[in-house]
Amino acid sequence: MLFSFEFSPIAVATLTFLLAGFVKGVIGLGLPTVAMGLLSTVMAPAQAASLLIVPSFVTNVWQLATGPRFGALARRLWPMMAGVVVGTLAGTGFMQGSHAGQAAIALGVALMAYAVLGLTAMRFAVPPRAERWLGPVIGAVTGLMTAATGVFVIPAVPYLGALGLPKDELIQALGLSFTVSTVALAAALAGGGSFETGTAGASALALAPALIGMSVGGWMRGRVSERMFRRCFFLGLLALGAHLASRALI
Structure with missing residues (x-):
């Protein structure tokens, strides 16, 4: 059976989704x-x-x-979303079997890259004429990263941030990208035999701590300096990514 956890992994999973939900509640992403x-x-x-x-x-x-x-965002971003689906399904199996070690390394590297981008506050700009061809490429690369690591922020988040969208539209665009990536990842995992009925039940149980954490994070958003929180968040991701990559290499 896929999820035969002892107490410690269950406790870790519960605390993880509380923390992940809290981070998403404060800064809008990161779960x-x-x-x-x-x-x-x-x-x-x-x-x-x-x-x-x-x-x-x-x-x-x-x-x-x-x-x-x-509606407007879906019409503008559908080529990127199509690329996400194609890339994720093309990478089916990257996280499983003999690829698990490489997936851990890729996840560590992805976390470090995301942290560095966040800490340096690098900003990019995508001209409108480039969206037609660049969107599908970014989507496909994001899909491959999703299939290999389960994380769908690189390079989707920097790309969407470079489109110059207003704040509310950017948050919605991120939600669209993450939703499509999640569905594509579920399809890829189901195709590889990792996402079944029992697994879906365990995942549903993780929803409660994630929503609690997200609610607390939303409450804290106006009471803590977002700049300081983001800095601590990205430093933590950098250390975690380095740990995962080095552990997989040893």
């Missing part, structure tokens, strides 16, 4: 990044990604549904 990084220290990446599916889907649909311009 899969935190969850995959921490869960991969106590279980295989494919197991961690399977636990992630329901909390990620529900919280991202919530984020997507609260934005102002879903």
Whole structure:
């Protein structure tokens, strides 16, 4: 059976989704990044990604549904979303079997890259004429990264941030990208035999701590300096990514 955990992994999973939900509540993203990084220290990446599916889907649909311009964003971003689906399905099996060690290394590297981008506050700009060809490429690369690591922030988040969207539209665009990535990841894991009925039940149980954490994070958003929180968050991701990559190499 896929999820035959002792007390410690269950406790780790519960605390992980509380923390991951809290981070998402404060800064609007980070649930899969935190969850995959921490869960991969106590279980295989494919197991961690399977636990992630329901909390990620529900919280991202919530984020997507609260934005102002879903139709316009969907029409603008559909080539990127198609690339995400194709890339994720093409990478089916990357996290499983003999690829698990490489997946852990890739996850560590992805976390470090994301942390460095966040700490340096690098900003990019994508000209409108480049969106037609660049969007599908970014989507496909994001899909391959999703299939290999369970994390769908690189390079999707920097790309969406470079489109110059207003704040509310950017949050909704991130929700759209994360939702499509979650569904594509679930399909890839199901195709590889890692996301089954029992797994879906375990993932559903992880939803409650994720929603509690997200609610607390939303409450804390106006009471803590977001700049300081983001700095601590990215430094933590950098250390976690280095730990995962080095552990997989040893």
